[in-house]
Amino acid sequence: MPILETTQTLPLVLTEDGVIRIKGTRVSLDSVIHHFKVGATAEQIAQKFPSIALVDIYAAITYYLGHRDVVETYLRAATVDGAETRQLIEANQDTAAVRQRLLARS
Numbered sequence: 001m002p003i004l005e006t007t008q009t010l011p012l013v014l015t016e017d018g019v020i021r022i023k024g025t026r027v028s029l030d031s032v033i034h035h036f037k038v039g040a041t042a043e044q045i046a047q048k049f050p051s052i053a054l055v056d057i058y059a060a061i062t063y064y065l066g067h068r069d070v071v072e073t074y075l076r077a078a079t080v081d082g083a084e085t086r087q088l089i090e091a092n093q094d095t096a097a098v099r100q101r102l103l104a105r106s
Contacts, residue, residue, distance in 0.1 A: 010063060011056035018081075020074065022060060025051045030078055032060045033071065 011023045020029040027049045035045045042057045049057075064071045 011059050022052050022056055027052055029060055030075060032057060033064050036061050
């Protein structure tokens with residue numbers, strides 16, 4: 001009689017900076033789920049991110065489908081954090097000085 005494994009290890013890891021990545025890669029769960037949500041198949045995602053094993057892409061998608069509320073909350077928070085970081089960077093840039101230097105080169 002075959003043995004049926006009832007638990008599987010997730011290929012996901014939470015980094016120190018709060019980003020969920022595919023274990024052994026620098027690819028974020030956000031990236032995989034974004035491509036999945038716009039209609040890419042697991043195979044197409046594997047072509048886009050060759051560092052991820054196809055089985056890990058399927059596992060990440062399965063995790064998303066089974067825990068959609070938790071993942072969507074994480075994705076919304078990541079979007080807010082990204083927007084705040086972008087605003088902070090833009091607020092600290094002196095674009096007027098850069099523009100003047102570029103115009104002076106013309």
